[in-house]
Amino acid sequence: MTIPETGGLSEDRALLGRTSTAERVADILRSRIADGYFPPGTRLSEDGIGGALGVSRNTLREAFRLLTHERLLVHQLNRGVFVRVLAVGDVLDIYRTRRLVECAVVHELGEPPYPLDGLDRAVAGGERDAEGGDWKAVSTANIHFHRELVALAGSDRTDELMRGVLAELRLAFHVVDDPRALHEPYLVRNRAILDALHAGDRTTAERLLADYLDDSRERLVAAYSRHMDAAVPDGRTAP
Structure with missing residues (x-):
């Protein structure tokens, strides 16, 4: 097999540099979006x-x-x-995606x-943030809990998938x-899942996680639906 000449790749140096910078900019914007900025x-x-950048x-x-x-973003023509x-x-x-992935990881x-x-750090951090009344930080700690849970699979692909899914969820x-009403009930449930895993009882952990996700879905959908109805009363889709 003939190995192609690599001289032409020098023309791609500038592209590589721009791509690397773009990824760093995307990281910054992703974090700002996740934080609600x-x-x-x-x-x-x-x-x-x-x-600014x-x-x-x-x-x-x-x-x-x-x-x-x-x-995380959407482009609207001429807007x-x-x-x-x-x-x-x-x-x-x-x-639906979370339940499929997270429960499968535990199973x-x-x-x-x-x-x-x-998981220990995420749970302790969420409990500490709750004591200080920082519910935004509690939300972040909760996201970390679920990312660490999925990381137990030892799969880069699954980690990447869940990073995107959980970033969307924060929207x-x-x-x-x-x-507070949204996140406080799950502090004790995170602790219960963690305790089951420490005990080596993955069956109980999976059951607790499935119940957690079902309840969280219902609670968030109800709150989110109320917000959307109030923000867009005629049913139009916002940007």
Whole structure:
């Protein structure tokens, strides 16, 4: 087999550099969206963001493209790029995916003991944040709990899938008026799942997790539906 000449790859150096920068910009914007700095429905200004970050328009557009692929942004013709507003059906689909993946991870765990340090930190952090009344931080700790749970599978592909799913989920969290009512009930449930895993009882952990996800879905969909009805009373889809 003839090995092709590599000289032509030098022309791709600039592209590689821009792509790397775009990924870093996407990481920054992803974090800002997750933190609620850019709420759902926000139009993202190319000039404002590009100027603040000191990046070119092409680099920023590539970052937007990456985040659009992740379903965090949406491009509207002749209007610009917006942080995505989920439909109720999106929330239901997110929970369907979560139940399939998270419960399967627990079901397929091998023999105990399990590597639970990450889950220990997430649960303790959420409880600490709740004591301080920081419900936004409790939400973040809860997301970390579920990412650490999926990480027990030891699969980069599953980790990547759940990173996107949970990032989308936070788009719904940010529009709920009462984050304490949404997140507080699950602190004790996270602890119960963790205790079952520490005991090596994956069957109980899976059952607790399935019940948790079903209850969380119903609670979030009810709250999210009320918000959408109030925000868009005529049923139109927001940006």
